[in-house]
Structure formats: C-alpha cells, structure tokens
C-alpha cells in the first residue's frame with residue numbers, strides 16, 4: 001500500500017448528457033501525491049483537470065476507480081481538503097479578517113484562537129495592513145490572497161487550487177506563484193494545483209501530472225529533476241537553471257501533440 005497522502009486509482013468520470021447519451025471526461029487516471037509536496041495537473045483545455053480536482057474535493061463522485069486520502073475513500077467535501085477557485089470567492093460584506101475567520105467561526109473555533117490564526121494567515125499572505133479592509137477595496141491579486149488565507153485558516157491537509165491565478169495579470173501572477181512556494185515551505189502544505197500554463201507548472205511543481213486531451217488520460221508524470229529536489233522561490237533564477245529550457249520544450253511538444261489530436 002502506498003504511503004502517499006492522496007492516491008487516485010483508475011479514476012474515471014462519465015457525465016450523462018442530453019438525449020440519454022454520455023461523455024467520458026476522465027479515463028482511468030492513477031497517481032499519488034506525497035505529503036508536503038506540490039503536485040500540478042497540466043493539460044490542454046477540456047482534458048478533465050477541473051473534473052479530477054472536483055473528485056479529489058468530493059464535489060463529484062468517480063464513475064469508476066477510487067480517490068483515497070490517508071488510505072480512506074473520499075466521500076463528499078470535508079475540512080481536510082480546502083479549495084481555492086479561479087473566481088474571487090470572498091464575502092464582499094465582510095472585512096479581510098472576518099473573511100479569514102469565517103470558516104473557523106462556523107466550525108466553532110474559540111474567539112481568541114480564531115483571531116490568532118486569522119492574524120497568522122493574513123500575515124502569511126502579506127495583507128496585515130489590509131485586515132480591516134473590504135474585498136471591494138482590494139486588487140484581484142489581493143482578493144485571491146484572501147481566499148488562500150481563508151482556506152488555509154481552516155487547516156486543510158490538502159490545498160486544492162483550480163487555475164487560481166488565471167484571472168490575474170502576468171506580474172501579479174508571478175508574485176502569487178512565489179508566494180505559494182513560500183507558503184508550502186512555511187506551512188508544509190500539500191497542494192494539488194490545476195493550470196494550463198507551462199511556466200507556472202514547472203515553477204511550482206515537485207511533480208507534474210500531464211493529461212492527454214479529451215478524455216483525460218495520464219500521459220506522463222514529469223518530475224522537474226533539474227531542481228534537484230529543492231524549491232526555488234525566484235522566477236529569474238529558475239529560468240536560467242540548466243535543464244529548465246529542455247523541460248519547457250518537452251512539455252510544449254506534449255501540449256502540441258495533444259492539441260493536434262483534437
């Protein structure tokens with residue numbers, strides 16, 4: 001039995017569609033995510049990345065195969081998995097601090113502990129000065145940092161992110177990627193991040209799960225060996241490392257192959 005935190009074993013998903021027909025979105029995908037690692041799901045649009053993430057979150061059931069966390073089957077959403085979506089999902093009528101405290105309040109965390117934890121995670125995402133501001137007073141990148149702080153404050157074992165920086169401009173996106181590396185290091189958070197951005201995948205990932213185009217099948221597991229097991233919190237640095245360009249080209253080739261199959 002694998003010691004991975006998360007294990008997908010032959011996971012498939014078939015969606016019923018109009019006229020009694022069905023569409024296979026995900027086809028027998030298996031992979032592991034080890035504790036404290038960042039795993040990136042990468043592949044062309046429509047290959048089933050969000051569907052896989054939603055099955056890990058428990059928002060969809062697999063049609064076949066199993067998703068297990070610590071060896072136990074995932075059944076429905078639970079606090080051990082926190083999800084950050086592409087769209088900003090903060091509560092506009094609550095301050096940053098109250099947004100971050102919200103889940104803890106619902107879960108009955110005592111007031112003082114809630115305050116302390118919220119302050120810690122607001123600081124982690126660099127928003128201490130804005131703790132009493134409202135989301136409408138923040139930029140897109142700052143709002144996404146609120147969502148990340150709010151999700152982490154609930155203490156999930158697994159942080160799931162679906163194209164979390166897709167709506168951000170290039171520079172903000174780059175800062176957010178560096179922030180995620182810092183968070184992973186400081187909080188020992190295990191993450192599964194969906195993206196179709198090759199550079200983002202190589203920068204963030206300890207392991208890339210590359211999926212083929214529709215229906216999503218596991219095409220290749222790619223480990224960025226050129227990082228030698230370390231995480232590099234500096235974009236300028238990583239792109240200059242020997243092996244970076246080759247990895248980028250390899251993944252571009254895979255993407256192109258998949259694109260031409262559509």
Ligand SMILES: Nc1ncnc2c1ncn2[C@@H]1O[C@H](COP(=O)(O)OP(=O)(O)OP(=O)(O)O)[C@@H](O)[C@H]1O
Nearest residue numbers: 015023025044045046047048049050051052196214
């Ligand atoms: N609820 C649903 N009902 C029917 N078909 C669905 C449903 N959700 C997803 N699909 C189909 O499953 C396939 C995979 O969709 P999914 O959203 O997982 O892809 P994706 O890799 O996340 O794409 P993108 O990069 O564009 O976000 C698509 O063909 C999609 O149309």
Ligand SMILES: [Mg+2]
Nearest residue numbers: 049050051162
């Ligand atoms: Mg998607």
